[in-house]
Amino acid sequence: MDIRVYPVPLTGELRAPSSKSLSHRYLIGAALAPGISRITNILDAEDLDATRLALLSLGIRIDGDTVAGGTWEATTAPIHCGASGSTVRFLMPVAMHLDAATTFTGTGRLPKRPLDVYESLFVPRGQYVRHGIDPLPATVLGPLEPGPFKVSGSVSSQFISGLLFILPTLDGPSSILIDGPLESVPYVDLTLAVMAEFGIKVHRTQNGFDIPGYQTYRPLETAVEGDYSQAAFWLVGGAIGAGITLSGLRRDSVQGDRAVVAMLETMGADITVSDQHLTIQNTPLHAVFTDLRDTPDLGPVLMLLSGTATGTSTFTGLKRLRIKESDRLGVLQELLTRTGVPNRLDGDTLNIVGQTTLQGNQRFHTYDDHRIAMALCAMANRFDQPFIIEDIDVIRKSYPRFLDDYAMLGGRFDTL
Known part of the structure; x- marks a missing residue:
């Protein structure tokens, strides 16, 4: 679909x-x-x-x-x-x-x-x-x-x-x-x-x-506690949207992707954490240096987010992104380039030059990768025009109700 x-x-x-x-x-x-x-x-x-x-x-x-x-x-x-x-x-x-x-x-x-x-x-x-x-x-x-x-x-x-x-x-x-x-x-x-x-x-x-x-x-x-890997999409959506509050996430979680909170704060995000809720508000975001060696699943959404942050972001520790559901590093470079974001790969390091908006009015393939599909949705508010995501059904791999939650938070899409 x-x-x-x-x-x-x-x-x-x-x-x-x-x-x-x-x-x-x-x-x-x-x-x-x-x-x-x-x-x-x-x-x-x-x-x-x-x-x-x-x-x-x-x-x-x-x-x-x-x-x-x-x-x-x-x-x-x-x-x-x-x-x-x-x-x-x-x-x-x-x-x-x-x-x-x-x-x-x-x-x-x-x-x-x-x-x-x-x-x-x-x-x-x-x-x-x-x-x-x-x-x-x-x-x-x-x-x-x-x-x-x-x-x-x-x-x-x-x-x-x-x-x-x-x-x-x-x-x-x-x-x-x-x-x-x-x-x-x-x-x-x-x-x-x-x-x-x-x-x-x-x-x-x-x-x-x-x-x-x-x-x-x-x-x-x-x-089973809530998932910080999936929460990352909503945290990014809230940071560039009108604010989102999440529940079900343990403050003392052992999950490595809990690091997304600190990573977003480093970019300037306004995040409030309590025992029951985590709230992120819209604030201007700036470039960041991030090592993804321990948190490769955060790569898709954070790299696309950096495409609209002020300054040049640097991501390192990217080797494992080559052998995920897709060649995520190659796919992300393609997405950044097609959406008008200058980027350069030097060995294990990717530099991303933030722009004001991402270029829409085009079709994006998901390459059978659920995190690529969800990252594009999370970043929709930074696109200058609507765009098409092909084969959105790949989200069933890890988050079948993603589009329901997306719509509940105000996300707008048409089925083609």
Whole structure:
């Protein structure tokens, strides 16, 4: 579905959607915990559907908010992970606790997204088979044995989280040795925080993690908090609109993308935070220097926002943006250029020269990337004319009700 979006200011109050990152982690923790867990407020989105269906295929019983964990069963049918990188990267090592072969596959760009970390770890052990040129489909073979696992710090944190989930349950101690600085640290911290809620202990070391074995996940009752990654779109919309108040966001959240609040304040945003609400008002914004190494999902909306901030903004730590749902860095450069914003990429650094408005009256493809689609909507009030977003349905991956919330805040669009 394509939509025509109009430049109107957003304003109002909204409850932030549930955290996608935490929803994945709580579901997997509950699946690993023998007994009944109750996880409320799980995000309703395609990526979470993929994780649910994968767990169901592996014998876990899920009924609404209730997860009956510990009921794992091997399957000869491929585990379909949709387009969810979190699903496949979290569950590959988890499935290896079974004494069986498990095949994973996916759709969209997922089959081409890298899985080289697991390939390099498990092929020498005879526990990994790739079935073609692309990383997926691939088969992992259990059982996984405890021991040392060496991983580059420059890889996606999802690989490290996948190992962290399962290693404590093995029959002996393990370690994860991080080679070089660890990127996306907040996402690993989020995994460890969720594991701790299920009673699992992991010890940090100078170069990684020591993981005692023979541990058992305990059932848990909890509610998934609001998502700062998705809240970022509304915070930007409020900063360039007429003010927005968000609820459902924890002030003490471990989510790395909570950094968006400080990043926007650095740009001059007027933000008020209380225990229950976060309010942002319209204020003039200026250029900023931002390292996105730990928060790559904030890239699309912050880079487009910088396209209308006063001065030249600099973004660094951009390597991971190349291997998301799209080549986000390439897509963002194209969007900035087409909307009249001068920009220059120098290695891992992008400089963006802010303009007064963004040029509309054109069509923008989403490149199957939900965050590109939502970032364009959030920035609509800075366009000089209406514009068209193609294939807006990609938002179903992480935020199916995005357009409903957008309209509730005053956003105006026509379905074409």
